Amino acid sequence: MTDVSPYMLVISQHKFNKVGFSERAEFEQVDARHTGYPDNSFDLVTSSLLLHETPKEWTPKILKEMYRITKPGGWVLYADTYRGEYALSASFQEPWLDDFIHFNFESEFAKAGFTELNYIPYAVGLWYMVGRKLEM
Numbered sequence: 226m227t228d229v230s231p232y233m234l235v236i237s238q239h240k241f242n243k244v245g246f247s248e249r250a251e252f253e254q255v256d257a258r259h260t261g262y263p264d265n266s267f268d269l270v271t272s273s274l275l276l277h278e279t280p281k282e283w284t285p286k287i288l289k290e291m292y293r294i295t296k297p298g299g300w301v302l303y304a305d306t307y308r309g310e311y312a313l314s315a316s317f318q319e320p321w322l323d324d325f326i327h328f329n330f331e332s333e334f335a336k337a338g339f340t341e342l343n344y345i346p347y348a349v350g351l352w353y354m355v356g357r358k359l360e361m
Contacts, residue, residue, distance in 0.1 A: 227255035258286040265296045273304045281324040288337035297361040301339055303330075303354040304347075330354055 226241075228234050234252045241247045255261065257275060270291045276284055291301050308326060319325070331354070334342050339356030346352050 226250050227253045227257070227260065229254065229256050258283055258290055260290055260294060262294045264293055265299075266294045268296050268299045269302065270295045270299070271302045271304075274306065276303070276305055276328070276330075277319050277322060277325040280321055281328055284328060285333055285336065288333055288339075292338045292358060295358040297358055299358050301334075301354075301356045301358070303334075305352060306350045308350070308352055 226237050231254055234254060238252050241250055295301055331342055331344055334354055334356050338358065340359055341357040343355045344352065
């Protein structure tokens, strides 16, 4: 598990410890734009609630990094909230919320190289984007 925030890593570790999964994960402070992991490292790369917390200029860099570290034939799963009409009723403003609402994720995932894209509205204000890195 990675996060740029040491605070969020401590919270994650605490939650993993509470359910007895602490030995099943490693926790590293990493910038999603430049992870330092080797090319084609993971069968599945996931991210949650990240892109509404970052400037729009970072999103293509993050998606390209996700693509780079995903193995050929591997998958990416991204989940987030505050999109469409649900964002308009958010009780507090995120600094980059307006950019996030208007960002074309389907197009940006495709530009990063992902195929078999599927945008899945899941629940009020929650959605998933699933994509695949083609076999070489």
